[in-house]
Amino acid sequence: MASDAILSEVEHLHGVCERLENLAERTPRLTTELLTIAGNVRSSATLLAVLVATRLHGTDGSRPD
DSSP, X not given: OHHHHHHHHHHHHHHHHHHHXXXXXXXXXGHHXXXXXXXXXXXXXXXXXXXXXXXXXXXXXXXXX
């Protein structure tokens, strides 16, 4: 199902965020940039999850016709 595939990608994106944050801790010269990118990726993942919840499942948890 499409929603499951998208939510799987959301999980992967959250993993990317964690890895970028870990890199930021170990790379002081790039900390700000890496954290900014991680925040942008996290925001995108959140938007994808919201789209699945509202467009594919409906706001009440049902699927739209």
